[in-house]
Amino acid sequence: MRAARRARIVGDTDLRRGRCLEIGPLANPVVDPDVADVRYVDVVDRAGLLAHYEGNPAVDPDAIPEQHFWLTRPDGTVSTLAEAVAADAPYQHVVASHVIEHVPDMVGWLRDVAQVLTWDGALVLAVPDRRFCFDVHRTPATVGQVLQAHLDGDRTPSVRAVLDHFMSAVDYSAEQAWAGEQPPTQGSHPIDDVRRHLARQQAGDYVDCHVWPLTPRGFADLMDDLLALGEVDFAVERLTATRVGEQEFYATLRRLDRSREPSVAIDDARVALAQLRSDLPDESPPARSGDGExxxxxxxxxxxxxxxxxxxxxxxxxxxxxxxxxxxxxxxxxxxxxxxxxxxxxxxxxxxxxxxxxxxxxx
CATH class of the missing domain: 1.20.5 (Single alpha-helices involved in coiled-coils or other helix-helix interfaces)
Structure with a gap:
């Protein structure tokens, strides 16, 4: 199962060609050192990850690898990705599984990734589909929210992100979603828990949460808007639908060709993205069958x-x-x-x- 999922994440990308950086591997790295020349980076070092996930049954502490780089500085401030790995860059590939939805500033993060990639490098993503997880009640991320976070220079999840996440999260699995079960209306975080996380955010702590709820089509729309505004340096090379029974989709982003006129490269990227989007299934609400079910x-x-x-x-x-x-x-x-x-x-x-x-x- 793990090998099949890794193959779906990577797609046709040959990770053996060039050096690789994986962001946030936690206890389930996509890229193993015996497969590629890989480095790992996270918000904190391995000791910090062990402390954060202590007692969490979903995380095997023995499977958490040593982090080569981490974003949190000794004084508690948070550096950018580009700052954290600058001495080791560039990389041919950057892999991020269930990461982009967590980053406080998506535009800044994508620019950081572009900065640490080679001129023709690729960003490989696995992204949770909000329809099939605890984000089911949340509205999709908008380009306005994304740009506001960038203009605000968010280095940690904002008040908006923390509240939207903890106020809306519910216990809802992909299995339940694909079976057609309605999600619960009762949130999974009591209000006192929400207040505690909000207080931590206000105190300057890094409160991890889903900042950006996404779907395949929503991601395509967001990238198209960002390309049109000239805010990103990537073309979407691959974008998959969420497989039946699963709760994530996959994307490969390739750096725009800098040898071309930027406006032409962006226009071509948007045309290719429009085709990818048209190939995705409809994400409209449920329909009724002939017998009323x-x-x-x-x-x-x-x-x-x-x-x-x-x-x-x-x-x-x-x-x-x-x-x-x-x-x-x-x-x-x-x-x-x-x-x-x-x-x-x-x-x-x-x-x-x-x-x-x-x-x-x-x-």
Missing amino acids: LVPGHLVADLERQLAETRERLTRVRAARDRARRQRDRARAEVATARAAGAAARLRRRVTRGLGRRPRPTP
Whole structure:
């Protein structure tokens, strides 16, 4: 299962080519040192991670690797990603699984990633789909919120982010979502817990939370807006739908080609992104089946996507079959022509030999 998920995250990216940085691997790194030349970075060092997740049954402390770099300075302030890894950069690949939704300043973070990548480097993302996790009641992140956080220079999650997260989170799994179960209305954090986290945020602590609730189409829209505004240095090279039964989607972002006119590179990136978005299933609310039962909209959309993929595969198979038939017919025609030419040549040789053996007439 872990190997299959890692393959889905990475896609066609060859992590063995060049050096790699993984952000926030926690206890489940996507990139193992035996697979690629990888460095790890997190908000705090390994000791800080062990202390933060002590007693959490979902995190195996023995599986947390040593962090090569961390963002929190000795004085408690938080550096940027680019500042933390500057001495070791650049990298060919940056991998971030369930990270981008946590970063306080998405625009600043994407610029940091671009800064530590090679000129043609790639950012590989695994992102939780808000529809299939505790974010289900939250509205998707907007470009206005993203730019406000950047203009405010957020180094830690803002009051807005902390409150939206802890006030709205519910106990809701992907299995429940795909089964069509309604999410609970009761939040998973008591109000006293919310107040405690808010007080920590106001005191300057780094209160980890989901800052940016996202879906595949929402992410595409957000990246398109940021490209149009000239705020990001990435083209979206790959963007997947959330698989049935799962709760995350995957994206690969490639640095824009700096040898091209920026406006042209951005326009091309937006055209390619529009195509990726059009290939994604609809994310509309649930529809009703003919007998009046609710059919989850994401399930209908996924079935429609699978049908479209099947039709596309059938079209490719038919095209390949037709090409094979044409090649076969050409080969048969060439063989027939060759045989006819051979037969004619043999006939000519026999005639020639026959003429050579004819007796000469006597004088």
